[in-house]
Amino acid sequence: MYVAVKGGERAIDAAHEWLAEERRGDRAVAELGLDQIREQMSLAVNRVMAEGSLYDPDLAALAIKQARGDLIEAIFLIRAYRTTLPRIGHSHPVDTGAMRCDRRISATFKDAPGGQVLGPTFDYTHRLLDFKLAADGALPEAPVGAPAEAPMPRITEFLNRDGLIQDELAGDETPPDMTRQPMEYPANRALRLQALTRGDEGFVLGMAYSTQRGYGRNHPFVGELRIGAVEVEMEVPELGFDICIGELVLTECETVNQFAGSKTEPPQFTRGYGLVFGQTERKAISMALVDRALRWQELGEDNLGAPAQDEEFVLAHADNIQASGFLEHIKLPHYVDFQSELELVRRMRAAAGDEMREAAE
Amino acid sequence: MSVTDVGNEARKGWMGLLARAPSARLAACLEAVGAMPGFDWLRVPEVGGVMVRGRMGGTGAPFNLGEMTVTRCALRLESGEVGHAYVQGRDKAHAERAALVDALMQGDRAGELRAAVLAPLQAAEAETRRARAARAATTKVDFFTMVRGEA
Numbered sequence: 001m002y003v004a005v006k007g008g009e010r011a012i013d014a015a016h017e018w019l020a021e022e023r024r025g026d027r028a029v030a031e032l033g034l035d036q037i038r039e040q041m042s043l044a045v046n047r048v049m050a051e052g053s054l055y056d057p058d059l060a061a062l063a064i065k066q067a068r069g070d071l072i073e074a075i076f077l078i079r080a081y082r083t084t085l086p087r088i089g090h091s092h093p094v095d096t097g098a099m100r101c102d103r104r105i106s107a108t109f110k111d112a113p114g115g116q117v118l119g120p121t122f123d124y125t126h127r128l129l130d131f132k133l134a135a136d137g138a139l140p141e142a143p144v145g146a147p148a149e150a151p152m153p154r155i156t157e158f159l160n161r162d163g164l165i166q167d168e169l170a171g172d173e174t175p176p177d178m179t180r181q182p183m184e185y186p187a188n189r190a191l192r193l194q195a196l197t198r199g200d201e202g203f204v205l206g207m208a209y210s211t212q213r214g215y216g217r218n219h220p221f222v223g224e225l226r227i228g229a230v231e232v233e234m235e236v237p238e239l240g241f242d243i244c245i246g247e248l249v250l251t252e253c254e255t256v257n258q259f260a261g262s263k264t265e266p267p268q269f270t271r272g273y274g275l276v277f278g279q280t281e282r283k284a285i286s287m288a289l290v291d292r293a294l295r296w297q298e299l300g301e302d303n304l305g306a307p308a309q310d311e312e313f314v315l316a317h318a319d320n321i322q323a324s325g326f327l328e329h330i331k332l333p334h335y336v337d338f339q340s341e342l343e344l345v346r347r348m349r350a351a352a353g354d355e356m357r358e359a360a361e
Numbered sequence: 362m363s364v365t366d367v368g369n370e371a372r373k374g375w376m377g378l379l380a381r382a383p384s385a386r387l388a389a390c391l392e393a394v395g396a397m398p399g400f401d402w403l404r405v406p407e408v409g410g411v412m413v414r415g416r417m418g419g420t421g422a423p424f425n426l427g428e429m430t431v432t433r434c435a436l437r438l439e440s441g442e443v444g445h446a447y448v449q450g451r452d453k454a455h456a457e458r459a460a461l462v463d464a465l466m467q468g469d470r471a472g473e474l475r476a477a478v479l480a481p482l483q484a485a486e487a488e489t490r491r492a493r494a495a496r497a498a499t500t501k502v503d504f505f506t507m508v509r510g511e512a
Contacts, residue, residue: 055429088409093416093423118500147494168421190424244377246449275415
Protein backbone atom coordinates (compact mmCIF):
# COMPACT_ATOMS: atom_id res chain seq x y z
CA MET A 1 0.00 0.00 0.00
CA TYR A 2 1.26 3.46 -0.91
CA VAL A 3 1.39 6.00 1.92
CA ALA A 4 1.50 9.73 1.21
CA VAL A 5 4.91 11.16 2.20
CA LYS A 6 4.26 14.75 1.14
CA GLY A 7 2.43 17.51 2.91
CA GLY A 8 2.68 19.12 6.28
CA GLU A 9 4.65 22.20 5.23
CA ARG A 10 1.88 24.55 6.26
CA ALA A 11 1.41 22.82 9.60
CA ILE A 12 5.19 22.90 10.22
CA ASP A 13 5.41 26.62 9.46
CA ALA A 14 2.51 27.33 11.77
CA ALA A 15 4.06 25.18 14.51
CA HIS A 16 7.32 27.14 14.30
CA GLU A 17 5.53 30.46 14.40
CA TRP A 18 3.64 29.36 17.47
CA LEU A 19 6.91 28.11 18.96
CA ALA A 20 8.39 31.60 18.55
CA GLU A 21 5.37 33.11 20.28
CA GLU A 22 5.51 30.61 23.13
CA ARG A 23 9.24 31.23 23.49
CA ARG A 24 8.52 34.88 24.02
CA GLY A 25 5.84 34.11 26.61
CA ASP A 26 3.68 36.88 28.03
CA ARG A 27 4.59 40.06 26.17
CA ALA A 28 3.71 42.09 29.23
CA VAL A 29 6.86 40.62 30.81
CA ALA A 30 10.18 42.16 29.76
CA GLU A 31 12.13 40.15 27.20
CA LEU A 32 15.35 38.44 28.34
CA GLY A 33 18.55 39.90 26.94
CA LEU A 34 21.49 37.66 26.09
CA ASP A 35 23.60 39.63 28.55
CA GLN A 36 21.09 38.79 31.29
CA ILE A 37 21.30 35.09 30.50
CA ARG A 38 25.10 35.22 30.28
CA GLU A 39 25.46 37.06 33.59
CA GLN A 40 22.61 35.63 35.67
CA MET A 41 22.21 32.10 34.29
CA SER A 42 25.96 31.61 34.10
CA LEU A 43 26.01 27.99 35.25
CA ALA A 44 23.52 27.06 32.53
CA VAL A 45 25.77 28.91 30.07
CA ASN A 46 28.74 26.96 31.43
CA ARG A 47 26.99 23.63 30.97
CA VAL A 48 26.01 24.46 27.40
CA MET A 49 29.59 25.46 26.60
CA ALA A 50 31.00 22.29 28.19
CA GLU A 51 28.66 19.83 26.52
CA GLY A 52 28.38 21.85 23.32
CA SER A 53 32.20 21.63 23.36
CA LEU A 54 32.57 25.25 22.32
CA TYR A 55 33.70 28.01 24.68
CA ASP A 56 31.71 31.14 23.78
CA PRO A 57 29.44 32.51 26.53
CA ASP A 58 27.48 34.81 24.19
CA LEU A 59 26.66 31.98 21.79
CA ALA A 60 25.67 29.71 24.67
CA ALA A 61 23.35 32.44 26.00
CA LEU A 62 21.76 32.79 22.57
CA ALA A 63 21.30 29.02 22.34
CA ILE A 64 19.62 28.93 25.77
CA LYS A 65 17.25 31.72 24.77
CA GLN A 66 16.41 30.07 21.44
CA ALA A 67 15.89 26.71 23.15
CA ARG A 68 13.51 28.20 25.74
CA GLY A 69 15.86 27.02 28.48
CA ASP A 70 16.01 23.41 27.25
CA LEU A 71 19.73 22.91 27.83
CA ILE A 72 20.07 19.78 25.70
CA GLU A 73 18.38 21.57 22.80
CA ALA A 74 20.76 24.50 23.42
CA ILE A 75 23.74 22.13 23.38
CA PHE A 76 22.42 20.73 20.09
CA LEU A 77 22.37 24.25 18.61
CA ILE A 78 25.96 24.87 19.74
CA ARG A 79 27.14 21.54 18.34
CA ALA A 80 25.51 22.35 15.01
CA TYR A 81 27.11 25.80 14.93
CA ARG A 82 30.49 24.33 15.90
CA THR A 83 30.55 22.17 12.78
CA THR A 84 30.35 25.31 10.62
CA LEU A 85 33.51 26.85 12.12
CA PRO A 86 36.73 26.47 10.19
CA ARG A 87 39.38 24.98 12.48
CA ILE A 88 42.10 27.58 12.90
CA GLY A 89 44.37 25.28 14.88
CA HIS A 90 44.91 23.91 18.34
CA SER A 91 46.23 25.48 21.51
CA HIS A 92 49.11 24.43 23.67
CA PRO A 93 47.84 22.39 26.61
CA VAL A 94 46.54 24.89 29.17
CA ASP A 95 48.58 25.26 32.35
CA THR A 96 46.03 24.68 35.10
CA GLY A 97 48.82 24.97 37.67
CA ALA A 98 48.93 28.69 36.80
CA MET A 99 45.16 29.06 37.18
CA ARG A 100 43.97 32.24 38.90
CA CYS A 101 41.70 30.38 41.28
CA ASP A 102 38.30 31.62 42.39
CA ARG A 103 37.97 28.39 44.31
CA ARG A 104 40.48 25.79 45.38
CA ILE A 105 39.79 23.12 47.93
CA SER A 106 41.32 19.82 48.97
CA ALA A 107 39.50 17.08 50.83
CA THR A 108 42.79 15.33 51.61
CA PHE A 109 45.10 18.01 53.02
CA LYS A 110 43.66 20.52 55.44
CA ASP A 111 46.77 22.68 55.53
CA ALA A 112 47.58 22.70 51.83
CA PRO A 113 49.86 25.58 50.84
CA GLY A 114 47.68 28.31 49.40
CA GLY A 115 44.88 27.24 51.70
CA GLN A 116 41.30 26.16 51.25
CA VAL A 117 39.56 28.84 49.23
CA LEU A 118 35.82 28.27 49.02
CA GLY A 119 34.95 30.73 46.27
CA PRO A 120 31.35 31.42 45.23
CA THR A 121 29.97 28.01 46.21
CA PHE A 122 26.55 26.52 46.96
CA ASP A 123 28.24 24.29 49.55
CA TYR A 124 27.21 25.05 53.14
CA THR A 125 24.06 26.86 52.02
CA HIS A 126 20.94 25.42 53.60
CA ARG A 127 19.16 24.86 50.32
CA LEU A 128 16.20 26.84 51.56
CA LEU A 129 14.41 28.91 48.95
CA ASP A 130 15.43 32.52 49.32
CA PHE A 131 12.30 34.59 48.88
CA LYS A 132 14.35 37.76 48.93
CA LEU A 133 15.31 36.88 45.34
CA ALA A 134 11.63 36.88 44.37
CA ALA A 135 11.44 40.50 45.43
CA ASP A 136 13.80 43.14 44.10
CA GLY A 137 16.18 43.06 47.03
CA ALA A 138 19.25 45.24 47.22
CA LEU A 139 22.39 43.12 47.01
CA PRO A 140 25.05 43.63 49.65
CA GLU A 141 28.59 43.90 48.28
CA ALA A 142 30.69 40.77 48.74
CA PRO A 143 33.51 41.35 51.24
CA VAL A 144 36.97 41.97 49.84
CA GLY A 145 40.29 41.14 51.42
CA ALA A 146 43.92 41.40 50.46
CA PRO A 147 44.53 39.24 47.39
CA ALA A 148 46.60 36.17 48.23
CA GLU A 149 50.20 36.30 47.11
CA ALA A 150 51.00 32.67 47.90
CA PRO A 151 51.05 30.23 44.99
CA MET A 152 48.64 27.31 44.97
CA PRO A 153 50.72 24.26 44.10
CA ARG A 154 49.08 21.06 42.96
CA ILE A 155 48.09 18.86 45.87
CA THR A 156 49.05 15.68 44.01
CA GLU A 157 52.58 17.03 43.68
CA PHE A 158 53.09 16.55 47.44
CA LEU A 159 52.22 12.88 47.14
CA ASN A 160 54.26 12.63 43.99
CA ARG A 161 57.34 13.96 45.78
CA ASP A 162 57.27 10.92 48.04
CA GLY A 163 56.46 8.57 45.18
CA LEU A 164 53.16 7.72 46.84
CA ILE A 165 51.08 8.47 43.79
CA GLN A 166 51.29 7.16 40.30
CA ASP A 167 53.24 9.55 38.07
CA GLU A 168 51.58 11.32 35.16
CA LEU A 169 53.92 10.89 32.24
CA ALA A 170 54.19 14.17 30.37
CA GLY A 171 54.32 13.92 26.62
CA ASP A 172 53.64 15.94 23.54
CA GLU A 173 52.11 13.39 21.21
CA THR A 174 49.13 14.61 19.21
CA PRO A 175 45.97 13.38 20.95
CA PRO A 176 43.17 11.76 18.93
CA ASP A 177 40.23 14.05 18.18
CA MET A 178 36.73 12.58 18.16
CA THR A 179 35.46 15.60 16.23
CA ARG A 180 37.72 14.64 13.35
CA GLN A 181 37.78 10.83 13.37
CA PRO A 182 34.96 8.50 14.35
CA MET A 183 35.27 6.92 17.79
CA GLU A 184 37.18 3.68 17.86
CA TYR A 185 37.38 1.14 20.64
CA PRO A 186 39.44 0.46 22.57
CA ALA A 187 39.89 4.21 23.07
CA ASN A 188 43.01 5.55 24.77
CA ARG A 189 42.79 7.79 27.81
CA ALA A 190 43.10 11.01 25.79
CA LEU A 191 40.06 10.06 23.72
CA ARG A 192 38.14 8.98 26.82
CA LEU A 193 38.81 12.32 28.51
CA GLN A 194 37.63 14.23 25.43
CA ALA A 195 34.42 12.19 25.30
CA LEU A 196 33.81 12.58 29.04
CA THR A 197 34.37 16.34 29.22
CA ARG A 198 31.66 16.91 26.57
CA GLY A 199 29.47 14.09 27.87
CA ASP A 200 26.07 14.62 29.44
CA GLU A 201 26.39 15.81 33.02
CA GLY A 202 23.56 13.61 34.23
CA PHE A 203 24.92 10.51 32.57
CA VAL A 204 28.50 11.05 33.76
CA LEU A 205 27.18 11.81 37.26
CA GLY A 206 25.13 8.61 37.24
CA MET A 207 28.10 6.54 36.12
CA ALA A 208 30.32 8.11 38.78
CA TYR A 209 27.67 7.51 41.43
CA SER A 210 27.43 3.86 40.40
CA THR A 211 31.14 3.41 41.25
CA GLN A 212 30.51 4.92 44.67
CA ARG A 213 27.61 2.56 45.27
CA GLY A 214 29.79 -0.45 44.57
CA TYR A 215 29.71 -1.08 40.83
CA GLY A 216 33.47 -0.85 40.32
CA ARG A 217 34.33 0.92 43.55
CA ASN A 218 37.56 2.92 43.37
CA HIS A 219 37.73 4.73 46.72
CA PRO A 220 38.13 8.32 45.55
CA PHE A 221 39.17 11.36 47.56
CA VAL A 222 38.95 14.78 46.00
CA GLY A 223 42.65 15.56 46.19
CA GLU A 224 41.99 18.93 44.69
CA LEU A 225 39.25 20.90 43.05
CA ARG A 226 40.06 24.23 41.47
CA ILE A 227 38.00 26.70 39.48
CA GLY A 228 39.43 29.76 37.83
CA ALA A 229 40.82 31.43 34.75
CA VAL A 230 43.64 30.15 32.58
CA GLU A 231 45.19 31.79 29.56
CA VAL A 232 45.17 29.94 26.26
CA GLU A 233 48.28 30.07 24.11
CA MET A 234 48.77 28.87 20.59
CA GLU A 235 51.56 28.89 18.09
CA VAL A 236 50.90 31.19 15.18
CA PRO A 237 52.86 29.95 12.16
CA GLU A 238 52.91 33.30 10.33
CA LEU A 239 54.47 34.93 13.40
CA GLY A 240 56.76 32.09 14.38
CA PHE A 241 56.02 32.42 18.09
CA ASP A 242 53.29 31.63 20.62
CA ILE A 243 50.67 34.17 21.61
CA CYS A 244 47.88 34.25 24.14
CA ILE A 245 44.56 34.22 22.28
CA GLY A 246 42.24 34.53 25.26
CA GLU A 247 41.24 33.29 28.64
CA LEU A 248 38.89 30.53 29.80
CA VAL A 249 37.32 29.63 33.11
CA LEU A 250 37.83 25.92 33.79
CA THR A 251 37.04 23.49 36.57
CA GLU A 252 39.67 20.90 37.36
CA CYS A 253 39.29 17.94 39.70
CA GLU A 254 42.01 15.52 40.66
CA THR A 255 40.98 12.50 42.62
CA VAL A 256 43.36 10.42 44.68
CA ASN A 257 42.31 6.79 44.68
CA GLN A 258 43.45 3.76 46.62
CA PHE A 259 45.36 1.17 44.71
CA ALA A 260 46.55 -2.05 46.28
CA GLY A 261 49.31 -2.53 43.75
CA SER A 262 49.66 -5.08 41.01
CA LYS A 263 52.31 -7.48 39.73
CA THR A 264 54.31 -4.58 38.35
CA GLU A 265 53.37 -1.65 40.58
CA PRO A 266 53.85 -1.19 44.33
CA PRO A 267 50.86 -0.13 46.45
CA GLN A 268 50.31 3.56 45.80
CA PHE A 269 47.64 6.12 45.12
CA THR A 270 46.32 6.51 41.60
CA ARG A 271 44.60 9.39 39.89
CA GLY A 272 41.35 10.26 38.22
CA TYR A 273 41.14 13.49 36.28
CA GLY A 274 38.37 15.87 35.37
CA LEU A 275 38.73 19.10 33.40
CA VAL A 276 35.64 20.90 32.12
CA PHE A 277 34.81 24.29 30.57
CA GLY A 278 33.30 26.80 32.98
CA GLN A 279 32.33 26.52 36.62
CA THR A 280 31.05 22.96 36.43
CA GLU A 281 32.28 21.12 39.50
CA ARG A 282 29.68 18.36 39.72
CA LYS A 283 30.64 17.38 36.20
CA ALA A 284 34.39 17.65 36.83
CA ILE A 285 34.24 15.43 39.92
CA SER A 286 32.05 12.92 38.06
CA MET A 287 34.45 12.93 35.15
CA ALA A 288 37.39 12.19 37.44
CA LEU A 289 35.62 9.20 39.02
CA VAL A 290 34.63 7.76 35.66
CA ASP A 291 38.11 8.38 34.22
CA ARG A 292 39.56 6.41 37.12
CA ALA A 293 37.07 3.56 36.71
CA LEU A 294 37.90 3.28 33.01
CA ARG A 295 41.62 2.95 33.77
CA TRP A 296 41.27 -0.54 35.27
CA GLN A 297 43.09 -2.20 32.40
CA GLU A 298 46.20 0.00 32.36
CA LEU A 299 46.45 -0.33 36.15
CA GLY A 300 46.17 -4.12 36.00
CA GLU A 301 42.95 -4.22 38.02
CA ASP A 302 40.23 -6.84 37.67
CA ASN A 303 37.33 -6.32 35.34
CA LEU A 304 34.44 -6.50 37.78
CA GLY A 305 31.92 -6.27 34.98
CA ALA A 306 30.76 -2.91 36.36
CA PRO A 307 29.06 -0.57 33.87
CA ALA A 308 31.53 2.24 34.65
CA GLN A 309 34.42 -0.04 33.66
CA ASP A 310 32.91 -0.71 30.25
CA GLU A 311 34.52 1.86 28.00
CA GLU A 312 32.25 1.34 25.05
CA PHE A 313 29.13 1.41 27.20
CA VAL A 314 30.19 4.65 28.91
CA LEU A 315 31.58 6.55 25.95
CA ALA A 316 28.97 5.47 23.42
CA HIS A 317 26.14 6.59 25.67
CA ALA A 318 27.59 9.70 27.28
CA ASP A 319 26.76 12.05 24.41
CA ASN A 320 23.34 13.60 24.91
CA ILE A 321 23.12 14.88 21.34
CA GLN A 322 23.69 11.47 19.81
CA ALA A 323 21.40 9.91 22.37
CA SER A 324 18.54 12.37 21.99
CA GLY A 325 18.89 12.34 18.19
CA PHE A 326 18.40 8.61 18.06
CA LEU A 327 15.80 8.55 20.79
CA GLU A 328 13.70 11.39 19.44
CA HIS A 329 13.74 10.28 15.83
CA ILE A 330 11.27 7.56 16.72
CA LYS A 331 8.57 10.19 17.13
CA LEU A 332 8.97 11.29 13.51
CA PRO A 333 6.76 9.70 10.84
CA HIS A 334 7.39 5.96 10.49
CA TYR A 335 4.15 5.34 8.64
CA VAL A 336 5.63 3.01 6.02
CA ASP A 337 7.66 1.04 8.57
CA PHE A 338 4.64 0.68 10.77
CA GLN A 339 2.36 -0.20 7.85
CA SER A 340 4.60 -3.15 7.00
CA GLU A 341 4.65 -4.28 10.64
CA LEU A 342 0.87 -4.04 10.71
CA GLU A 343 0.57 -6.14 7.55
CA LEU A 344 2.96 -8.68 9.04
CA VAL A 345 1.06 -9.01 12.30
CA ARG A 346 -2.23 -9.38 10.39
CA ARG A 347 -0.74 -12.10 8.20
CA MET A 348 0.70 -13.93 11.22
CA ARG A 349 -2.62 -13.75 13.03
CA ALA A 350 -4.43 -15.04 9.96
CA ALA A 351 -1.94 -17.90 9.64
CA ALA A 352 -2.21 -18.71 13.35
CA GLY A 353 -6.01 -18.69 13.02
CA ASP A 354 -5.83 -21.11 10.10
CA GLU A 355 -3.59 -23.46 12.10
CA MET A 356 -5.90 -23.33 15.11
CA ARG A 357 -8.91 -24.11 12.92
CA GLU A 358 -7.03 -26.98 11.30
CA ALA A 359 -6.04 -28.36 14.74
CA ALA A 360 -9.66 -28.15 15.93
CA GLU A 361 -10.99 -30.03 12.92
CA MET B 362 61.63 50.29 12.71
CA SER B 363 60.76 46.92 11.22
CA VAL B 364 59.03 43.94 12.70
CA THR B 365 62.28 42.19 13.51
CA ASP B 366 63.40 45.17 15.59
CA VAL B 367 60.52 44.68 17.94
CA GLY B 368 61.21 42.14 20.61
CA ASN B 369 59.00 39.12 20.19
CA GLU B 370 58.48 39.01 23.94
CA ALA B 371 57.09 42.54 24.02
CA ARG B 372 54.91 41.80 21.02
CA LYS B 373 53.58 38.60 22.60
CA GLY B 374 52.70 40.67 25.63
CA TRP B 375 50.60 43.23 23.80
CA MET B 376 49.00 40.72 21.42
CA GLY B 377 47.80 38.69 24.42
CA LEU B 378 46.59 41.81 26.20
CA LEU B 379 44.64 42.90 23.10
CA ALA B 380 43.15 39.41 22.70
CA ARG B 381 41.93 39.32 26.31
CA ALA B 382 40.68 42.91 26.42
CA PRO B 383 36.92 43.51 26.31
CA SER B 384 36.10 44.69 22.81
CA ALA B 385 34.24 47.81 23.96
CA ARG B 386 37.14 48.92 26.15
CA LEU B 387 39.64 48.55 23.32
CA ALA B 388 37.29 50.50 21.03
CA ALA B 389 37.01 53.30 23.59
CA CYS B 390 40.79 53.51 24.00
CA LEU B 391 41.33 53.68 20.25
CA GLU B 392 38.69 56.35 19.89
CA ALA B 393 40.78 58.55 22.13
CA VAL B 394 43.81 58.06 19.87
CA GLY B 395 41.94 59.62 16.96
CA ALA B 396 42.10 58.90 13.25
CA MET B 397 43.58 55.54 12.29
CA PRO B 398 45.88 55.21 9.28
CA GLY B 399 44.71 53.49 6.12
CA PHE B 400 45.57 49.85 5.60
CA ASP B 401 45.17 46.93 3.24
CA TRP B 402 43.86 43.58 4.38
CA LEU B 403 46.28 40.70 4.15
CA ARG B 404 43.62 38.47 5.67
CA VAL B 405 40.12 39.78 6.24
CA PRO B 406 38.70 39.00 9.67
CA GLU B 407 37.74 35.34 9.85
CA VAL B 408 35.88 33.56 12.66
CA GLY B 409 37.00 30.03 13.44
CA GLY B 410 37.52 27.51 16.18
CA VAL B 411 40.68 26.63 18.06
CA MET B 412 40.82 23.23 19.74
CA VAL B 413 41.93 23.82 23.32
CA ARG B 414 44.03 21.10 24.88
CA GLY B 415 44.55 20.09 28.47
CA ARG B 416 46.91 17.64 30.14
CA MET B 417 45.91 14.46 31.96
CA GLY B 418 46.29 15.09 35.65
CA GLY B 419 47.24 18.67 34.77
CA THR B 420 50.81 17.66 33.99
CA GLY B 421 50.62 14.52 31.83
CA ALA B 422 49.98 13.81 28.17
CA PRO B 423 47.73 16.17 26.19
CA PHE B 424 44.07 15.61 25.30
CA ASN B 425 41.48 17.65 23.43
CA LEU B 426 39.25 19.58 25.82
CA GLY B 427 36.98 21.42 23.37
CA GLU B 428 37.01 24.36 21.03
CA MET B 429 36.85 28.11 21.58
CA THR B 430 35.81 30.73 19.07
CA VAL B 431 38.60 32.91 17.75
CA THR B 432 38.68 35.70 15.17
CA ARG B 433 41.86 36.39 13.28
CA CYS B 434 42.99 38.91 10.69
CA ALA B 435 46.12 40.52 9.26
CA LEU B 436 46.63 43.94 7.71
CA ARG B 437 49.37 46.18 6.33
CA LEU B 438 49.47 49.87 7.12
CA GLU B 439 50.18 52.45 4.44
CA SER B 440 53.53 52.91 6.14
CA GLY B 441 54.31 49.19 5.67
CA GLU B 442 53.98 47.66 9.15
CA VAL B 443 52.07 44.38 9.29
CA GLY B 444 49.69 43.76 12.16
CA HIS B 445 48.20 40.44 13.18
CA ALA B 446 45.41 39.56 15.55
CA TYR B 447 44.05 36.34 17.05
CA VAL B 448 41.35 37.28 19.53
CA GLN B 449 38.89 35.20 21.51
CA GLY B 450 35.28 35.40 20.36
CA ARG B 451 33.50 36.33 17.13
CA ASP B 452 33.95 40.10 17.10
CA LYS B 453 35.54 41.09 13.78
CA ALA B 454 35.86 44.75 14.79
CA HIS B 455 37.80 43.62 17.88
CA ALA B 456 40.22 41.66 15.70
CA GLU B 457 40.63 44.62 13.34
CA ARG B 458 41.43 47.02 16.17
CA ALA B 459 43.86 44.54 17.73
CA ALA B 460 45.68 44.12 14.41
CA LEU B 461 45.82 47.90 13.95
CA VAL B 462 47.36 48.39 17.38
CA ASP B 463 49.80 45.53 16.72
CA ALA B 464 50.91 47.26 13.51
CA LEU B 465 51.07 50.73 15.05
CA MET B 466 53.14 49.41 17.96
CA GLN B 467 55.85 48.55 15.43
CA GLY B 468 56.08 52.13 14.11
CA ASP B 469 56.67 55.71 15.22
CA ARG B 470 53.45 55.93 17.18
CA ALA B 471 54.34 53.08 19.54
CA GLY B 472 54.79 55.40 22.53
CA GLU B 473 51.47 57.10 21.95
CA LEU B 474 49.67 53.77 21.55
CA ARG B 475 51.33 52.33 24.63
CA ALA B 476 50.13 55.26 26.73
CA ALA B 477 46.64 55.56 25.24
CA VAL B 478 45.74 51.91 24.68
CA LEU B 479 48.05 49.31 26.23
CA ALA B 480 48.57 50.99 29.60
CA PRO B 481 44.85 51.52 30.29
CA LEU B 482 43.99 48.00 29.12
CA GLN B 483 46.72 46.58 31.31
CA ALA B 484 45.52 48.57 34.31
CA ALA B 485 41.91 47.55 33.76
CA GLU B 486 42.84 43.88 33.44
CA ALA B 487 44.96 44.03 36.58
CA GLU B 488 42.10 45.68 38.47
CA THR B 489 39.56 43.07 37.31
CA ARG B 490 41.89 40.29 38.39
CA ARG B 491 42.67 41.96 41.68
CA ALA B 492 38.99 42.42 42.46
CA ARG B 493 38.30 38.70 41.97
CA ALA B 494 41.35 37.67 43.95
CA ALA B 495 40.28 40.01 46.75
CA ARG B 496 36.89 38.31 46.95
CA ALA B 497 38.47 34.86 46.80
CA ALA B 498 40.82 35.82 49.64
CA THR B 499 37.92 36.44 52.03
CA THR B 500 36.61 32.91 51.38
CA LYS B 501 39.84 31.29 52.52
CA VAL B 502 39.22 29.07 55.51
CA ASP B 503 41.01 29.82 58.79
CA PHE B 504 41.06 26.57 60.69
CA PHE B 505 41.37 26.62 64.42
CA THR B 506 41.79 23.62 66.63
CA MET B 507 39.76 23.20 69.79
CA VAL B 508 42.14 22.37 72.61
CA ARG B 509 40.86 19.44 74.61
CA GLY B 510 40.13 20.25 78.18
CA GLU B 511 42.64 18.08 79.96
CA ALA B 512 43.38 19.72 83.26
